[in-house]
Amino acid sequence: MKVVVQKEFAGRTISLTTGEMAKQAAGAVLVQFGDTVVFVAAQNGPSRPGTDFFPLTCDYRERSAAAGKFPGGFIKREGRPTQKEILTSRLTDRPIRPLFPEGYVDEVQVMSNVLSVDSENDPDVLSIIGASAALSIAPVPFNGPIAAVRVGMIDEQFVLMPTREQIKVSRLDLVVAGSKDSVLMIEGFAQQLPEDQMADAIMFAHRAIAELCALQEEFKQKAGRPAFAAPAAPENPFHAALREKAYNALRDSKVSSVKAERSGGTKQLKEQLVAEYFPEGATTTSNGWTREQFSAAFEQLQYRVVRDLILENKRLDGRTPQDLRAVSCEVGVLPGVHGSALFTRGETQSLATITLGTARDTQRVEGLFEETLKRFMLDYNFPSYSVGECRPIRGPGRREIGHGALAERSVYSVIPAEDKFPYTIRVISDIMESNGSSSMASVCSATLSLMDAGVPITQPVAGISIGLVKEKDRFVLLTDIMGDEDHFGDMDFKVAGTQKGVTGIQLDLKIDGINEEIIRATLEQARKARIELLKTMLTSIRRPRGEISVNAPRLLRTKIDPAKIGLLIGPGGKTIRAIQEETGATIDITDDGTVMIACTKSEGAEDALARVEAMTEEIKVGRVYNGTVSSVKDFGAFIEIAPGKDGLCHISELSTGYVKSVDEICKVGDKLQVKVIAIDDQNRVKLSRKAVLAEQGEGAAPEEAAPAADLDD
Numbered sequence: 001m002k003v004v005v006q007k008e009f010a011g012r013t014i015s016l017t018t019g020e021m022a023k024q025a026a027g028a029v030l031v032q033f034g035d036t037v038v039f040v041a042a043q044n045g046p047s048r049p050g051t052d053f054f055p056l057t058c059d060y061r062e063r064s065a066a067a068g069k070f071p072g073g074f075i076k077r078e079g080r081p082t083q084k085e086i087l088t089s090r091l092t093d094r095p096i097r098p099l100f101p102e103g104y105v106d107e108v109q110v111m112s113n114v115l116s117v118d119s120e121n122d123p124d125v126l127s128i129i130g131a132s133a134a135l136s137i138a139p140v141p142f143n144g145p146i147a148a149v150r151v152g153m154i155d156e157q158f159v160l161m162p163t164r165e166q167i168k169v170s171r172l173d174l175v176v177a178g179s180k181d182s183v184l185m186i187e188g189f190a191q192q193l194p195e196d197q198m199a200d201a202i203m204f205a206h207r208a209i210a211e212l213c214a215l216q217e218e219f220k221q222k223a224g225r226p227a228f229a230a231p232a233a234p235e236n237p238f239h240a241a242l243r244e245k246a247y248n249a250l251r252d253s254k255v256s257s258v259k260a261e262r263s264g265g266t267k268q269l270k271e272q273l274v275a276e277y278f279p280e281g282a283t284t285t286s287n288g289w290t291r292e293q294f295s296a297a298f299e300q301l302q303y304r305v306v307r308d309l310i311l312e313n314k315r316l317d318g319r320t321p322q323d324l325r326a327v328s329c330e331v332g333v334l335p336g337v338h339g340s341a342l343f344t345r346g347e348t349q350s351l352a353t354i355t356l357g358t359a360r361d362t363q364r365v366e367g368l369f370e371e372t373l374k375r376f377m378l379d380y381n382f383p384s385y386s387v388g389e390c391r392p393i394r395g396p397g398r399r400e401i402g403h404g405a406l407a408e409r410s411v412y413s414v415i416p417a418e419d420k421f422p423y424t425i426r427v428i429s430d431i432m433e434s435n436g437s438s439s440m441a442s443v444c445s446a447t448l449s450l451m452d453a454g455v456p457i458t459q460p461v462a463g464i465s466i467g468l469v470k471e472k473d474r475f476v477l478l479t480d481i482m483g484d485e486d487h488f489g490d491m492d493f494k495v496a497g498t499q500k501g502v503t504g505i506q507l508d509l510k511i512d513g514i515n516e517e518i519i520r521a522t523l524e525q526a527r528k529a530r531i532e533l534l535k536t537m538l539t540s541i542r543r544p545r546g547e548i549s550v551n552a553p554r555l556l557r558t559k560i561d562p563a564k565i566g567l568l569i570g571p572g573g574k575t576i577r578a579i580q581e582e583t584g585a586t587i588d589i590t591d592d593g594t595v596m597i598a599c600t601k602s603e604g605a606e607d608a609l610a611r612v613e614a615m616t617e618e619i620k621v622g623r624v625y626n627g628t629v630s631s632v633k634d635f636g637a638f639i640e641i642a643p644g645k646d647g648l649c650h651i652s653e654l655s656t657g658y659v660k661s662v663d664e665i666c667k668v669g670d671k672l673q674v675k676v677i678a679i680d681d682q683n684r685v686k687l688s689r690k691a692v693l694a695e696q697g698e699g700a701a702p703e704e705a706a707p708a709a710d711l712d713d
Contacts, residue, residue, distance in 0.1 A: 005219045009033075009211065010149075010161035012121070016133050016219045027138030027225075031130040033161075035118035037066075040130030042138045045107040052296065054100055058093040060085050060112040060127050067117050067368040083401055084367055088112075088124040090402050091148075092131050095177035095185035098509050099143040103233035108140055117368045120163040125150050128177050133216050137223045141230035143512060145220070146184060147212030148177035151205045153193070158204045164369065174198075174505075176205035180213040182513020186493075189409040192459065192501035195523040203516055237289050238297030243304070246273060250305045254484070257317040259347050259435050260388075262484065270298055306488040310469045310476055316484055317346075324464075324480045324529055329444075329540040331452040338552040339453025343445035343537075345480065347435035349386075352445035353428045354453040356552040358598040359588050361424040376415050378427040380404030380442055386434040403439040404429070407463075410443050410496035410504025411450075414457040421456055422555050422596060423548075436482040437465035443496045443504070444537060451541050454548035461503055462533040463496030466522045470511060477522055479529045495526035499534060553598045554605040560616040562593040567643065568616055575615075575643065583608040615643050619685055621676050624692055629670045632662050639674055639687055647685030649674055656693050665689075 006015035012034045022028035027042040047055065062085055063078060064071045071078055081089070092112060100108070112127040128148035135142040152162030152170035159166055167173055174188030183206055190198065246269060253265030277285050277294060284290050306316065313321060325346030334340040339354030363374040380403045384391040396404075407429065415425065427449060429442035440463030447461045467481035468491035478485055486492050490511045496504040502523070507514075560568065568589065569576050576587055585599035585608035595612055599605035614625060619642065627639035627647075636650040649672075654665045666672060674687040675695075 001224075003219065003222045005215055005222060007211075007215055010208070012161070014129075014212070014215070016130075016215065018133075018137060018219075018223055025134075025138075026140070027134035027136070029130050029133040029137075030115075031126045031133070033126055034121045035116060036114075036121040036123050036126065037116040038112055038114050038123045038126040038130050040110065040112045040127065040134045042131065042134035042140070043109045043111075044138060044140045045109075047105040047107060050292075051105045052292070054097065054104055054108075055106075056093065056097055056100070056108045056110075058089050058096070058110045058112075058131065060088040060092055060114075060124075062114045062117075062123070062368050064368070066114045069368070072366050082367065083405065084124075086398050086401050087405055088127055090398060091124060091175065091177075091185075091187060092127045094508055095128060095146050095148070096131055096135065096142075096144075098184065098512055099146065099179075101141050101143070101230050104141060104230045106140070108135075110134065114368065119369070120165070121161070122150070122164060122167075123368075125161075125175060129212060129216075133219055136216060136220050137225040139225075139228045141228055144179070145213050145216035146177055146179050147209045147216065148175060148185075149205050149208045149212070150175050151188075151201050153190075153197075153201065158201055160204075160208050172201060174201055174205065176202055176209065178206055178209045179513055180210045182515055183507070183519065184509055184513050186505055186507035187406075188505045189413070190502050190505075191413045192498050192503060194501045195527050196520075198502045198505065199516070199520045199523055202519055236293050236297050236300075237287075238294050239300060242273070242294075242297050242301050246298075246301060247305065250301060251309065254302075254305055254309065254316050255314070255318070259483070262316060266302065273298070303488045306484055307469050307471070310478065310485070310489070311471060311474065313476065315478065316482065319480075321476055322479050322525065322528070324532060325482075327533060327536045329448055329537050331448050331541045336551060338549040339449045339451075339455070341445050341448030341452055341540075342432075343441055343448060344433075345437075345441055345444070345533075346482070347433055348438055348441050349431070349433040350438060350441040350445035351430045351432050352442065352449035353430075354449045354455070355426040355428075356453060356455075356548060357424040357426070358553060358555060358586065359422070359424065359596050360586070361426075375418060375424045376408070376412055377425070378404055378408035378411065378429065378442070378446055380407060380429045380431070380439065382431045382434065382438065386431045386438075403442065406439050406494065406504060406506055407442040407446060407496075410463060411446050411457075411461050413503045414447075414459050414461055414498065415450075416456050416458065419557075422557050423455075423552075425450070425455060434483070436480065436486060437463075437492075437494065439463070440465050440494055440496060444533065448537060448541060451544040453552070454545040456544050459498035459500060460534055460537060461496055461498055462530045462537060463494060463504065464526050464529040464533060466493045466495065466526050466529075467491055468493070468514070468518065468522075470514075470518075475518060477518075477525050479525055491522075493522050493526070495523060495530065497527075497530055499531060553600055554602045556597045556605045556609045558595050558597075558609060558613060560593045560595055560612070562591065564616045565589055565591075565593060568595070568612060570643075579608055579611050583611070587612070614641070617642075619645060619647075619676055619679060621679060624673055624675045627672050627674050627687070629666045629668050629672060632666065632668060634662065637662055637666055637672075639672060641674065641676075641685070641687070645685070647674070647676065647687040649687040649689055653677070653686075653688035653690045656690050 002019040004017045014033045017030040025041040110131045114123045125148040132144045132146045151174040152159040153172035172190045177185040256262045328344045330342045337353045338356045365372045427446045431438045443463035467478035467489045492508045494506045584604040588596045625641035627641040630640045631638045638646045673692045675691040677688045678686040
């Protein structure tokens with residue numbers, strides 16, 4: 001049976017449809033907003049033997065046909081997921097995962113496919129709405145519904161579900177997901193938005209989310225799918241036994257400022273218990289309890305111990321809930337790169353390096369919408385040695401791409417405009433050591449390395465992660481969480497920004513939502529920590545260096561009349577190639593007449609710029625040019641002062657003294673400095689060498705003023 005529900009939302013119609021497509025799927029929904037359509041299917045299946053985690057997989061795909069386009073490249077079929085698809089897959093996963101019951105380990109897969117897209121509405125938030133709707137009518141224990149919206153800010157007013165054109169001029173790009181009662185996921189980027197305004201934007205989004213959750217409730221009722229509850233997990237006999245035997249010992253092993261000591265003490269205690277319960281490698285105890293049950297119970301005991309300590313305001317490394325770990329910063333740590341910095345916060349460490357390039361180094365980004373060029377990139381690498389592990393080296397995974405994108409967009413708002421700093425900028429953050437919030441460490445190291453490279457960022461940016469332990473109505477917020485606090489806690493709330501406000505924000509939860517009180521308290525606690533971080537960071541470098549690295553290319557920029565692009569290029573590129581070969585510079589020209597000149601040496605860049613300007617600028621009265629004698633006459637010399645542009649230097653203007661013959665002063669091919677003294681109605685140019693000599697204070701006789709080439713004859 002086909003079921004359709006719809007409502008007016010943010011000035012457009014949103015609809016949910018099921019019963020028409022993919023009838024064999026556990027749940028299938030077509031979400032339409034405006035003319036953007038996303039199909040989402042949810043499917044469940046039995047778990048694999050030995051699975052001890054919830055195997056949820058969310059995949060989002062954009063088909064080029066949805067926008068009436070062919071895929072770029074040689075193969076006209078979509079291949080591996082793009083960065084946008086990976087980030088949207090993560091965006092879909094994060095608010096859904098906490099709403100499945102603990103201990104549920106069946107396979108669940110959510111697949112989102114963009115079928116049609118208009119020029120206004122981004123389909124990413126529709127994937128979250130569709131995933132919730134599909135799971136709500138599938139035979140899985142999903143504690144939904146949830147919904148997601150995007151919020152912009154234009155002229156200090158919040159805009160619900162802004163169009164793509166509005167986002168381009170918006171101060172805020174915020175995606176919030178949640179249930180009708182609480183917020184579950186936040187991901188947003190802003191231009192230094194104060195914390196109170198960011199909190200207001202989140203709550204503005206949540207009010208709209210409640211409307212979409214009500215629509216999904218109506219959808220569930222019309223679809224007629226019965227509620228599904230997961231079977232209760234069997235009681236683990238080890239829970240009570242381990243709590244009585246090992247609780248106090250585990251508390252003692254968990255308290256240390258060094259990660260290795262904590263993990264080592266916990267490992268030793270676990271091995272002792274294993275030897276006691278399973279002597280000589282046994283797989284079960286005498287009463288039939290299994291090793292799998294023991295492992296699950298020991299993990300649960302760790303969960304209880306860590307949370308109990310935190311609720312008593314006792315953190316594992318001895319800090320108070322508001323304390324940062326020790327922070328150290330160093331810039332200029334690598335000699336051959338364009339900029340570098342090492343940022344260390346406790347046992348989390350990021351090494352950032354900067355590469356400055358030209359317009360040729362921009363990254364071309366293709367997708368459903370118009371093609372764009374990226375001139376700022378931040379790549380995040382998380383090698384296995386950073387956590388003391390061994391694993392195969394593969395390409396960047398979803399986590400690395402997600403963390404890199406978060407750090408990149410958190411720093412992007414302070415990158416100078418292209419007309420002020422025309423370089424393409426790439427940051428690489430290599431995580432050298434990790435114990436909590438390496439993405440925010442990447443924000444800090446990126447800021448320091450950018451300043452070390454001489455990039456004139458508008459404000460320094462720092463980032464910090466705030467954790468949470470919540471039991472009933474009581475909660476504790478934790479500044480600068482460590483790995484164990486993240487693993488056994490309820491929240492990882494990352495906030496990046498400047499002293500003026502927030503530039504990036506990301507919330508991940510393990511519980512079914514947080515309220516406004518926690519959100520506002522977290523933003524305020526993060527602000528205080530960020531200011532403290534910025535003070536420490538600025539002790540290593542106060543402001544961006546005045547000059548870029550000697551290893552970086554020198555970039556100069558000028559604007560020419562587009563009609564003269566052909567003149568600059570020359571027949572078959574002859575002219576521009578000659579300039580590049582003679583100066584060692586690289587020259588790029590855009591259709592609007594912008595000329596970018598890059599060279600490893602400043603002298604070469606300046607020489608190339610002078611040649612370009614001389615060739616393309618209008619000849620100006622009063623300007624001095626380096627010309628070449630093209631012909632010699634009895635009455636004077638014709639001098640080429642720009643390609644294809646000659647002027648006459650009359651014999652009376654060749655020197656400050658009397659000149660008997662032009663040949664005494666110059667011959668064809670000689671280089672002379674001349675000044676334009678007049679341009680007549682017929683665009684004929686009159687030149688003077690005498691004026692240049694007079695300005696230089698030279699009153700020598702004509703013979704003495706002659707070029708060196710004549711004296712050598």
